[in-house]
Amino acid sequence: DVKVTQSSRYLVKRTGEKVFLECVQDMDHENMFWYRQDPGLGLRLIYFSYDVKMKEKGDIPEGYSVSREKKERFSLILESASTNQTSMYLCASRTGTGNEKLFFGSGTQLSVL
Amino acid sequence: GQNIDQPTEMTATEGAIVQINCTYQTSGFNGLFWYQQHAGEAPTFLSYNVLDGLEEKGRFSSFLSRSKGYSYLLLKELQMKDSASYLCAVRSASGGSYIPTFGRGTSLIVHP
Numbered sequence: 001d002v003k004v005t006q007s008s009r010y011l012v013k014r015t016g017e018k019v020f021l022e023c024v025q026d027m028d029h030e031n032m033f034w035y036r037q038d039p040g041l042g043l044r045l046i047y048f049s050y051d052v053k054m055k056e057k058g059d060i061p062e063g064y065s066v067s068r069e070k071k072e073r074f075s076l077i078l079e080s081a082s083t084n085q086t087s088m089y090l091c092a093s094r095t096g097t098g099n100e101k102l103f104f105g106s107g108t109q110l111s112v113l
Numbered sequence: 114g115q116n117i118d119q120p121t122e123m124t125a126t127e128g129a130i131v132q133i134n135c136t137y138q139t140s141g142f143n144g145l146f147w148y149q150q151h152a153g154e155a156p157t158f159l160s161y162n163v164l165d166g167l168e169e170k171g172r173f174s175s176f177l178s179r180s181k182g183y184s185y186l187l188l189k190e191l192q193m194k195d196s197a198s199y200l201c202a203v204r205s206a207s208g209g210s211y212i213p214t215f216g217r218g219t220s221l222i223v224h225p
Contacts, residue, residue, distance in 0.1 A: 004155075035215075040121075040217065041217060042200070042215050042216055042217035042218050043156075043200065043202075043215040043218075044215075045212065045214070048212065058212075059214075090155065090156070101146060101158040101161065102146075102148075102156075102158070102213065103158075104155035104156050104157070105155060106154065106155050107155060
């Protein structure tokens with residue numbers, strides 16, 4: 001079975017903390033994505049990566065950065081967490097052809113207090 | 114940019130048929146996906162359309178009209194387990210890659 005694993009299911013952090021969200025996929029996929037999901041707003045793209053060490057901004061990159069040092073791992077970093085970053089964060093991956101569906105992780109519910 | 118519209122919420126009766134619509138405006142259209150997401154779970158792939166017409170897969174079918182910027186997901190013989198959010202996602206070319214943009218999702222409630 002294909003698998004996208006997010007390191008934490010629930011996370012509680014304080015305002016100003018640096019937060020790392022980790023995502024690992026075992027399908028040798030080139031493309032990886034970070035979305036956040038908020039009630040009434042749907043999934044919004046934060047960052048994506050075509051391949052190792054490559055990254056592109058999505059629709060809402062402000063306050064976030066990413067790291068892709070290895071093909072299987074894509075990390076989302078909140079440099080200084082704020083309360084408006086409380087959200088469900090979903091990682092996804094797919095092959096590099098662009099014609100394929102996304103495989104999603106189970107999500108990380110982040111609360112910033 | 115892209116604009117994707119789908120109803121916020123729908124209700125239906127077990128055993129019935131329901132149609133969830135999705136309209137979109139985008140440049141460089143290159144495919145439309147439907148995903149299902151149960152509460153507290155990850156979205157999972159349901160269907161993909163890139164050419165006009167109907168794609169059938171068991172109880173679920175998806176239709177696309179590119180000229181009208183319109184798609185629908187048809188669910189037949191509804192079951193209680195079909196209560197979930199249904200996400201329409203449109204893919205377009207962006208800098209050489211094909212990035213899916215999601216609508217806000219339609220919450221479907223199936224009642225006995």
